[in-house]
Amino acid sequence: MIHAAPRVPLRDTPQVYGKVTRLLHWTMAALILWQFLGMGLRAIYGRQDWLAPFVGSHAPVGTALFGLVVLRALWALSNRRNRPAHDGGLLGTAATAGHALLYLLMLVIPGLALLRAWGSDRVFAPFGFEIFSAKTPPVEWTGTLAGALHGELGWFLLALVAGHVLMVGLHQALWRDGTLARMAGRRG
């Protein structure tokens, strides 16, 4: 007898993350990796013509990410009593704290850059239409704040993402508890 694979539900359940959470998670993962790839190449090779697609897309992709993380945080809140729980103990507490920090950084990093764009003396139009007008005089502290923190926190987020992927790898290899399948598998 052939058993059909269980369908992934739209909303989260205590067993698995649903379709909306998965779409947000994997879309954002791809866009965040794009940001790091571009900025990483720029850090290694400096300002080069062939890096234009990466550098030119950084602000629009980052602005889209800010919108997506707001949606994702609201969706997580509305599903908070109805999604897979972490185990108790130290590892479970570390997972909860790590995920909260990921959310915070995903909000603050593009948020700081957008604040700088708001305070700048240049029009901010990442998608071809004006989002922030030019300020005369520019709001200096927004540039100072983002200049000090945006990139630094960005690299810290990269380290945290690496830790996140490593932990999923450990769950798969050592504990074989189906952690990855909650976000990627067909367990309904």
Ligand code: HEM
């Ligand atoms: C989650 C979204 C974002 C991530 C992960 C991210 C990450 C980064 C990283 C790692 C750097 C390199 C810093 C360095 O060279 O050491 C950087 C630079 C930069 N980013 Fe972003 N960024 C994001 C969103 C944005 C947004 C929305 C804007 C514009 C509104 C923006 C504007 C810039 C600018 C102008 C730089 C170069 C100057 C600087 O380092 O502050 N970024 N970003």
